[in-house]
Amino acid sequence: MDLGSAQRSVLELLGAVSPGDLPALLDWMRTTRDFDEFIQDNNDIILRNIAEDLRNCLPLETMLSSEQVAIQKIKQQPQPIIHIDAFLYDDDFIDSLCEKGKMSRNYCMVCGSYQTAPLGFISHSFSALELKFIYQHVLPDLSGKVLIDVGSRLGPVLFVGYLYSSALQLHGVEMNQDFCQLQEMIIAKYKFADRIKVHHANICTQASLLQNADVVIMNNVFEYFLDRSEQASWGPAVSLYSQSDVIQGLLDLRFASS
Structure with a gap:
């Protein structure tokens, strides 16, 4: 059905509604979320x-x-x-x-x-809505830039960044091999490998990666995932960020410095 035919069908349907019910129907059409699946990109x-x-x-x-x-x-x-x-x-x-x-x-x-x-x-992950806001309104234009997600877990920062930013490269660093495998599964299925790479590693061993990063994302990487001795080792890693880096995260630095 083309646009003109669809418009005529909708008007015919509205014309068949009893006058007493029409205002309620129009109000429902304005406020319902039942149409979301048809208007999402x-x-x-x-x-x-x-x-x-x-x-x-x-x-x-x-x-x-x-x-x-x-x-x-x-x-x-x-x-x-x-x-x-x-x-x-x-x-x-x-x-x-x-x-x-x-x-x-x-x-x-x-x-x-x-x-x-x-x-x-x-939650140990940002929601899709939060990530879209970060990429569209918080971070600068990422054209030609390299982004690192520290503790990438299931990869949402990487996947939303692939779809909603022009970042040149998106790197996820994750210590848990099970989560790395899940991320690789998604990367392969949706053909994200041209811009996304997942590293099964401790970020403290990725000095060259950090030094080349333009943006570093950290979402609660200290409190729940590292013991005290591991938290203490973050000092040298943090010092690798250049002054031009943008660091975006939800974290408690008390755990890294105590």
Whole structure:
């Protein structure tokens, strides 16, 4: 159906609606999100497909048995918290899981009672929306630039950067081999290898990579993933950033300097 035919069909459909219901229908058409899948650009569709691919490879909490440091630190928190990867599960997705009984936003403070409290939610990844904002409004033009994501995990910084920036090269440095393999799976499937490269390494061993970086992304790389001795080794690595580097991250430098 071409545009003209589609427009005529919509007008005919609206003309068939009872006058009393027409205002409510028009208001629904203005406010509903049911049309989102028809107006999102192709890059958003690719990101949704990537998230689905990764969800199919991981448990709901997106934590792996090989992440012992992170698992132990989550267990040590004074209040119950749940790890949900923000790139894989946005708020609407979490709401749908709660409605299906697969997840809860609350926990019972006294077993069997109505006395409940909100569960804490943490994510070790930026959401797709956050990353699009960073690339489109926070970072400068990345044409000809090299970006490094420290602790690239599932690769969302790299994938969104590929689709929404003109960065020449996007490097992910990840210590966990399982996550490196998942990133490589996505890179191969979506043909991102011309600009994305994943390094299975500790960033402290990547001096030449850091020295050539224009932008370094760090998202909570200290608190949950390194023990104290490893945190202390970050001082020399941080000193490798040149003064022209842009460092964008959510991190607590107390863990690196204490």
